[in-house]
Amino acid sequence: MNSPDQWSPLEVQFCFPVANNSCPKKVRSVLSICVMQTVMIGAIVMTMLGNMVVIVSISHFKQLHSPTNFLILSMATTDFLLSCVVMPFSMVRSIESCWYFGDLFCKVHSCCDIMLCTTSIFHLCFISVDRYYAVCDPLHYVTKITIPVIEVFLFISWSIPIFFAFGLVFSELNLIGAEDFVADNNCAGLCVVLIFNKLWGVLAPFISFFLPGTVMVGIYIHIFTVARKHAKQIGMGPTTKQVGSESKTKSSSKKESKATKTLSIVMGVFVFCWMPFFVLTIIDPFINFTTPEDLYNAFSWLGYFNSTLNPIIYGMFYPWFRKALRMIFTGIIFHPDSSTLSLFPAHA
Template sequence: MNSSNMWNPQNLQYCFDFVSGACPKKIRSLASLSALYMIMLGAIILTMGGNLVVIISISHFKQLHSPTNFLLLSLATTDFLLGFLVMPYSMVRSIDSCWYFGDWFCTFHTCSDIMLCTTSIFHLCFISVDRYYAVCQPLHYISKITIPVIVVFLFISWSVPCFFAFGLVLSELNTDGIQDFVASISCIGFCSLIFNKTWGVLASLIAFFIPGTVMVGIYVHIFTVAKKQARKTDRVPAASLSETKKISVKKESKAAKTLSIVMGVFILCWLPFFVLTITDPFINFSTPEDLYNAFLWLGYFNSTFNPIIYGLFYPWFRKAFKIILTGMIFSPDSSTLNVFAKT
């Protein structure tokens, strides 16, 4: 997305040798290069591996073919594609400040980056809607969250970000009024999306603040309802008060922990990047490039954490992971195994 290119004029190396107009290359120490590659490669491997386990589990085991899990399957597909199509090339660009993959792929990469990150956030928003009905309206959950409803959720989650990302980049609305600035920093090996003031705000609202606010609002409501239900459960005859109270306290504690992790990780990962996206045009694009890249990768990490948050909290995920890891998935009729059974 948006990035400033503040080059150090000393000891310049260039992205392409013997090419006039090539971009300066970022000079880093061996220790810095090693650390960055280890962190970013680790994130890429975990993102692809973790989400691939979710994809295989839900696709393979028939017991997991439910409306809710189809939403998780689509989220995992989105995050896997981000790890496969976007993060490896962003890694090279972030470390070297160079784009080696051509102008066409730069456009495709930029569109995919915006689309998949936004799609992932939209999925998280709709998962919060699913959790709302599961916790707050459990009697109506089966009738409300059906396969057709999930199809609508998925259609919105994919189509709106796709139209937004490709429409914005290909129309170049984001550079309206700042063409001279973009021309002044452009060079051979440059690939970064620059937002003007208007689209810095609008893009952040569409991709993060609106779905994020909906998501956080729903989870706060879920937590409030869960606490009220726990308190009502406490109002029981004295004979059974002690055991019931233990159960209610346990449920309330688990709900608080789960929701705090969901909201905390989501906000921690994406808020800094989108605040920067809004503010950078208003401070004349003076954000240090490494700071921008740090916030961008923090956002990517949300796709790394998603299979942990939305996978490891489910007991079936641990069972399915064990079956895959031990090779039992290749046995006949493994798709009919009971992944909800305790082991």
């Protein structure tokens, strides 16, 4: 998984040329290095900037201080941290096939990688719960999804992944049974922390991805069923209703349906981006860790790219995001009382 591939003996280079036990370094063409650097640096910069806009928008504009948006704010913070703490060092390792940052930071980096990935999907899981009450039980939404409830969601979304990631990595439970492989590939410049034995190769993806992902899919299927039923009921409602009340109901239903659709796309993109990596994590220990390193890195970056796409999805489907973006780049947010400006159309 994270082991060196087979290099041509005629082109062998080493991560640490002066070290006796240095790992061989991947030899790539100048073109392939330039392409990889362009794609990865582009992803890192877009992830940083996009999620920073989300963080600034929701934090600054009081109109966006809602329970759902606080969850989105926390998720954007997770994606932003991924772009700062994880992706740059993963880029160096992916291109150079070497780890230059020491054994301790290898573990810390791997912990952050696992933690932030798991935190993201936990956020999405709780966002689906929020959407469930907004669409399926709108009359009790404001009493069930309150700020204290959101605080509990956020505490769970951060504390469990932190305990899971740091506990697993520093206890090295994931390496039990894979000692021979680690010993055979042990060399200076290799970070093997994210190797999973057969037990944790199944348990880790189940805890981090498949279990909460299944819950989310089930919730959204139910939400769409209820939303369709509500739409039919509104469309077939009696014409004797008051026009103002009916218009307000339809407007509210349309807004909730659009928000639910958008957040469902966010979830769908997450599943698409991370599914290959987690499936590979399960398979790898059962094929004696023979997965090509470049394939493993490609699936890892497909997962990282999810954090790049989320703000783009917000920009495509949320008018408030586009308006906030314009205010940020034109400097309007620096004007007095800009935090009270409206980001929604007057008729909404």
